[in-house]
Amino acid sequence: MTLNENSQNSAEQVRGGRFVSLLTWPFAAMGRGFIGWVNHMGSSTIFLFLACLKVFRPKQLSKIIEQVYYIGASSILIIILVSFFTGMVLGLQSYHALVKFGAQGSLGTLVALSLVRELGPVLTAIMITARAGSAITAQVGIERISEQIDALDTMRIDSLGYLISPRIVASIISFPILTAVFDLIGILGGYVSGVLLLGANPGAYFYRVQDSLDFKDVTDGFIKAVVFAVIVALVCCYQGYFAHMREDGRGAKAVGLATTSAVVLSCVLVLIADYIVTSLLI
Amino acid sequence: MDTPLIEFKDVTKRFGSRTVLDRVNLQIYEGQVTTIIGLSGSGKSVLIKHIIGLLKPNEGRILFRGKPLNEMDKDEMDECRAGMSYMFQDNALFDSMSVYDNVALPLRETTNLGKAEIDRRVMARIEQTELNDAIHKYPSEISGGMQKRVALARALVTDPRIVLFDEPTSGQDPVRKNAILGRIAEYQRRFGFTAILVSHEIPDVYFISNRILALYQQKIVFQGTPEELEQFEHPFKDEVIQSLEGLQQELTSLYSKRQFKVRYYAQLKRDTAEKTYVVALFTLEGMDDVVAGLGHEAAQEAIRSMGVLIDRHFGAVGGFSARRGMNEFVSVLPYSDLAEAGGIVKDFVEDFRGQGIQDISARAFRRAASGGCVEFTIRVGLAQGQPISGIDAIVESAKKQQKEVARLRCDS
Numbered sequence: 001m002t003l004n005e006n007s008q009n010s011a012e013q014v015r016g017g018r019f020v021s022l023l024t025w026p027f028a029a030m031g032r033g034f035i036g037w038v039n040h041m042g043s044s045t046i047f048l049f050l051a052c053l054k055v056f057r058p059k060q061l062s063k064i065i066e067q068v069y070y071i072g073a074s075s076i077l078i079i080i081l082v083s084f085f086t087g088m089v090l091g092l093q094s095y096h097a098l099v100k101f102g103a104q105g106s107l108g109t110l111v112a113l114s115l116v117r118e119l120g121p122v123l124t125a126i127m128i129t130a131r132a133g134s135a136i137t138a139q140v141g142i143e144r145i146s147e148q149i150d151a152l153d154t155m156r157i158d159s160l161g162y163l164i165s166p167r168i169v170a171s172i173i174s175f176p177i178l179t180a181v182f183d184l185i186g187i188l189g190g191y192v193s194g195v196l197l198l199g200a201n202p203g204a205y206f207y208r209v210q211d212s213l214d215f216k217d218v219t220d221g222f223i224k225a226v227v228f229a230v231i232v233a234l235v236c237c238y239q240g241y242f243a244h245m246r247e248d249g250r251g252a253k254a255v256g257l258a259t260t261s262a263v264v265l266s267c268v269l270v271l272i273a274d275y276i277v278t279s280l281l282i
Numbered sequence: 283m284d285t286p287l288i289e290f291k292d293v294t295k296r297f298g299s300r301t302v303l304d305r306v307n308l309q310i311y312e313g314q315v316t317t318i319i320g321l322s323g324s325g326k327s328v329l330i331k332h333i334i335g336l337l338k339p340n341e342g343r344i345l346f347r348g349k350p351l352n353e354m355d356k357d358e359m360d361e362c363r364a365g366m367s368y369m370f371q372d373n374a375l376f377d378s379m380s381v382y383d384n385v386a387l388p389l390r391e392t393t394n395l396g397k398a399e400i401d402r403r404v405m406a407r408i409e410q411t412e413l414n415d416a417i418h419k420y421p422s423e424i425s426g427g428m429q430k431r432v433a434l435a436r437a438l439v440t441d442p443r444i445v446l447f448d449e450p451t452s453g454q455d456p457v458r459k460n461a462i463l464g465r466i467a468e469y470q471r472r473f474g475f476t477a478i479l480v481s482h483e484i485p486d487v488y489f490i491s492n493r494i495l496a497l498y499q500q501k502i503v504f505q506g507t508p509e510e511l512e513q514f515e516h517p518f519k520d521e522v523i524q525s526l527e528g529l530q531q532e533l534t535s536l537y538s539k540r541q542f543k544v545r546y547y548a549q550l551k552r553d554t555a556e557k558t559y560v561v562a563l564f565t566l567e568g569m570d571d572v573v574a575g576l577g578h579e580a581a582q583e584a585i586r587s588m589g590v591l592i593d594r595h596f597g598a599v600g601g602f603s604a605r606r607g608m609n610e611f612v613s614v615l616p617y618s619d620l621a622e623a624g625g626i627v628k629d630f631v632e633d634f635r636g637q638g639i640q641d642i643s644a645r646a647f648r649r650a651a652s653g654g655c656v657e658f659t660i661r662v663g664l665a666q667g668q669p670i671s672g673i674d675a676i677v678e679s680a681k682k683q684q685k686e687v688a689r690l691r692c693d694s
Contacts, residue, residue, distance in 0.1 A: 059390070059391065143376075146372065146374060146377075147370050147372060147374040148374050148375075148376055150336055150370070150374065151368070151370060151374035151375075151376075153335075153336065154334050154336065154366070154367070154368040155367075155387065155388040155391070155392065155440075156360070156363055156364065156388075156392050157387070157388065157391045157392060162391065
């Protein structure tokens with residue numbers, strides 16, 4: 001075999017190798033993605049488990065109260081604003097739809113059930129994600145990249161117990177309370193648009209609200225709120241805590257990317273969880 | 283020798299494909315000040331992060347009092363880390379907490395002390411680090427130097443047995459650098475902890491260190507006393523020590539101890555035995571009172587001013603000078619004898635009494651943390667030597683001849 005034939009053979013082998021790698025690349029990428037996903041699922045489950053265990057360490061109460069104020073009390077204005085206008089839009093749209101069937105007396109039923117069963121927990125979770133969740137990720141992320149979390153570890157202060165556990169507990173306390181506020185103000189918003197502005201019967205509105213709502217509707221809404229609280233707190237804390245391990249950025253960029261990921265992922269997971277929980281509770 | 287407090291055995295650390303530490307072996311002994319020197323990015327911080335447990339080696343073992351860390355159970359590990367404290371290079375202060383809360387944090391979270399006792403301990407450290415005015419401020423509202431002191435106060439508030447300082451003087455001016463080193467040395471003497479420093483401050487760090495570890499090309503290439511480092515022949519010395527000393531000389535105008543010896547050997551050692559030279563040893567006494575009365579920075583400013591004064595005076599007549607210890611300077615007058623040197627020193631002392639000591643005190647007071655009255659004295663000793671005799675013996679002889687030549691009194 002001549003030198004020329006040899007080089008031709010090796011060139012063909014290289015081309016063949018490239019062709020094979022082009023064919024296998026999508027599978028390899030999927031495999032890498034899947035392994036990465038399993039890895040994240042595993043580590044976030046351990047992260048949540050350890051954070052929950054450390055809720056019971058001493059001196060947690062004051063930190064939990066501080067976080068309830070930050071996540072819950074500080075979010076109340078935005079929740080009132082959003083819920084009021086959500087209720088108004090719901091009242092407006094529902095009234096015009098029901099009038100076609102002469103069923104405007106059922107406006108209270110429609111507004112109350114929509115809010116208490118679905119919109120209340122979901123929109124509350126999304127609003128808290130936008131306001132407090134993003135801030136949690138940014139704060140924990142900055143504490144991570146500026147070595148403040150390492151400093152806690154060197155001082156023998158458990159960083160999970162100190163930073164994460166109070167935020168998870170505070171979310172579990174705050175989400176149902178804010179959901180209840182959302183529901184109440186939303187029903188009032190529906191009353192303002194449906195009754196005060198469009199002229200539906202006020203007595204029928206409140207009668208239908210009271211008559212159509214079961215205790216189960218309220219508890220189901222709260223169950224959803226608790227599930228969303230765990231999801232939002234976990235995703236936002238996890239993204240911030242591991243901001244330094246991101247492969248797509250370092251330093252401040254990593255914190256920015258972590259915050260974006262936290263908000264997007266929380267919202268998507270809240271909607272997915274909403275479907276799953278609803279199908280289990282219904 | 284005793285069992286090392288901390289020992290590295292063939293420790294290797296990699297980040298991806300990059301090897302930062304390659305089969306590192308070292309020993310750190312209890313009650314000493316050990317300084318790790320090396321170029322920026324050579325892995326010094328990575329090395330000490332292994333000691334506190336922030337990083338784990340890929341290969342090799344780290345022993346604490348002879349027991350491998352990876353074989354310790356949780357209680358043993360907790361006990362081992364309970365007495366350790368770490369001062370971060372970038373301070374790692376909590377920006378959402380005040381200076382007081384930053385310093386109090388480890389006591390609040392890891393002890394069961396009452397509020398009054400925590401307050402007493404925190405205030406003691408805050409006073410020692412001259413942070414009284416910044417107590418309610420946030421880290422972003424204070425200077426970089428003050429942030430360093432907050433980090434120092436936080437590292438010491440738990441009365442640790444081992445303190446790791448990761449470049450405690452980075453970003454400080456020369457006087458503050460020496461003030462921080464002086465403070466570390468003072469606390470180490472007072473509290474007896476084991477100090478492990480990462481530093482670039484060559485040669486200043488030699489004055490406070492019992493042992494030096496040199497990290498070069500991923501390995502520890504030297505372990506020993508600062509004096510032994512002077513005899514050490516290795517490319518590390520050319521690349522690292524000389525470049526850092528060159529920078530230091532620009533800042534203080536004095537030779538380092540090693541450069542001083544090089545000049546001594548170059549200029550005098552080769553001369554014939556008949557030629558003589560004189561060594562003048564200056565000591566600034568009463569520094570503890572200056573530190574107590576005016577603070578560390580004022581004390582370092584006084585020492586620095588005196589060094590500049592000595593170098594200016596003796597350099598003009600062909601001498602060369604170096605800082606020898608925390609408060610000592612040595613000058614060599616080549617080809618001189620005691621009578622001639624006595625005259626030169628007499629002129630120096632007259633100048634010094636007339637203006638020099640006032641300049642020193644004025645500069646020190648400008649750096650003073652608080653107003654006050656302090657007294658300090660200058661002692662000078664002379665000794666004549668010949669090239670065949672070693673410089674160290676002549677310096678010791680000059681030390682024995684020292685007598686007081688000037689004193690700053692409160693009423694002067």
